[in-house]
Amino acid sequence: MSNSFYKYYQKTPKERMEILEKEGLIDGTQIPELSSDISNTMIENYLFNYELPLSVALNFEVDGQKTLVPMVIEEPSVVAAASNGAKTIGNIETVIKEKNIIGQVILTNIEDIKETCLVIKDKEQFLLDKASEKTQSMIKRGGGPKRVWAQGFEEDGDKFVSVYFSVDTCDAMGANTINTILESISDSIEELVGGHSLMRIISNNATESVAIAKANVPLDRLNEDKDKAIEIAKKIELATKFANLDRYRAATHNKGIMNGIDAVVLATGNDWRAIEASAHTYASKDGKYKSLTSWKYDESNEVLLGTIEIPLPVATVGGTISVHPIAKWSLNLMGNPNAKRLASVMAAVGLAQNFSAVRAIVTDGIQKGHMSLHARSLAKQVGANEEELEKVVTELKKQSKMNADVAKDILQKIRDEV
Secondary structure, eight states: OOGGGTTGGGSOHHHHHHHHHHTTSSSSSOOOOOOHHHHHHHSTTOOOOOOOOEEEEEEEEETTEEEEEEEEOSOHHHHHHHHHHHHHHOOBEEEOOOOEEEEEEEEESOSOHHHHHHHHHHTHHHHHHHHHTTOHHHHHTTOEEEEEEEEEEEETTEEEEEEEEEEEOTTBOOHHHHHHHHHHHHHHHHHHHOSEEEEEEEOSOOTTSEEEEEEEEEGGGTOSSHHHHHHHHHHHHHHHHHHTTOHHHHHHHHHHHHHHHHHHHHHTTOOHHHHHHHHHHHTTTTSSOOOSEEEEEETTTTEEEEEEEEEOOOOSBSHHHHHOHHHHHHHHHTTOOOHHHHHHHHHHHHHHHHHHHHHHHHTTOTHHHHHHHHHHHHHHHTTOOHHHHHHHHHHHHHSSSOSHHHHHHHHHHHHHHO
16 A cells, blocks of 8 residues: 555544555545435345445455455544554465355255255266356356255154255356356256155255465464564464354354454345354364464464455356446445455455454553543544544543543533633
8 A cells, every 4th residue: 555545544534545546556436325216126125325434444455465454433443443454464375265155945855865965966067057047148257057966854754855056156146147047957856756845945054165375373473572572472372262162152163253354245245144144153063163363373484374264156247236326436445356356355354353352452452442442432522623633532531431421521621721
C-alpha cells in the first residue's frame, strides 16, 4: 500500500473514497446503492433495506499480492483487528487444490446397501456422462461433474444410500446447476439400483472446496523484547491447543475466525449461511469440534507458524453477486478475483483475524482493543460532533465504567467548559 493509506482510519469517509480513486482502485467516488427495484426481485414480501456498514481492511498481502479487503460488519473491532493482524503477519501463502461443490441423491427402500454402492461405483462414468448433459456451458469453462460415489447408512431398520456428485462449478456457486443435475438424474439412478429417491439436494459440507493459508511470523514482529516475544508465541500455541481440547473455547475461537470471513462473504454477495455451515461441519470432521487454525512456535527457526484449513465454497459470478451493485463494487475493489483467489483472500483474513484475537487474549486481554473502539461508538451515540469526539473518547478511557450515561455526562461537561 502507498503512503496514501497512512492513518487511513483517521480520514473522513469522503477522504477515504478519494484515496481509493487516486490509487486507481475504484472508478469515481460515487457510492453504489441497492435500489428498492433490485431488492424487490431478491426477496419475498420486500419492504425496505436493512443496512450495515461497509469498510476496508488494509495491509493484506496474499501470495505476494497486496490487496484491499472489503468487509461488511457491525462490530467495530473486527476490521481493526484484521488490518493489524495482516500488518504483523506479512505475506500469507495459500493453497486451493480444487473448488468442487457436492450434491447428493438419497435413496430409500434399499434391499442391499453394499450391492447398491458397488453398482454406483461400476456405473460412475455412465452417471458422469448423464450429469454432463446438463452442464455443457460449465464444461466449456473447464468445470462440470468430476466424480460420483456412494455410501450406505442404516438406522432403526431403515436403509439409505447417498449417491454423491462432485461438480466443479468454476466461478459460480452452482447450487441451481447442481440441483438441476440431481433432479434430472435421479430416475436413471433408480433404474440402476432400485429404491426410491427421497431427496435430491446440494450439500453444504464443502469438503472439496478447502482453502489452506499459512503464515510465518518472526519473533521481532511479536515484541521487541525477544524473551517476551517467545512467551507470546508459546502462549498463542497453548491457546490453540486448548481450543482443540474444549469445545466451549473452540466455539469462540472459531467464531472469531468467522468474524473476518463472514464480513468479506457479505461484502462480496456470497452465502454466509453456507460458509458458516461448511466451516463448523469441517471443524467437527474428526468426530470432535476443534479449532480451524493451528499455531506452533518453531524454536529452531524462531518463528510462529500459523495455518488455517477451511472450506470456502465462494463465487464471483451469478446469483446475488451479479445483481447486487455493492457486491460488484467490492469485487472490483479487489481487482475482480476469480473464485479461488477470493477464497484465498478470505482464508488469509480468517488467519489474520484469529492471530489478532488470540494474541490479544493471551496478552492484554480482549477488552483493551474492544473498549477503545466502543468509546468512539458511545461518543457518537450521545451526539459528540467531530471537534468533541476525541475529547469524549479520551475521557471515557479514563473511567472505571464506560456506558452511554457516562459518555453523556462527559460530553455535557466539555460543552459547559466552552
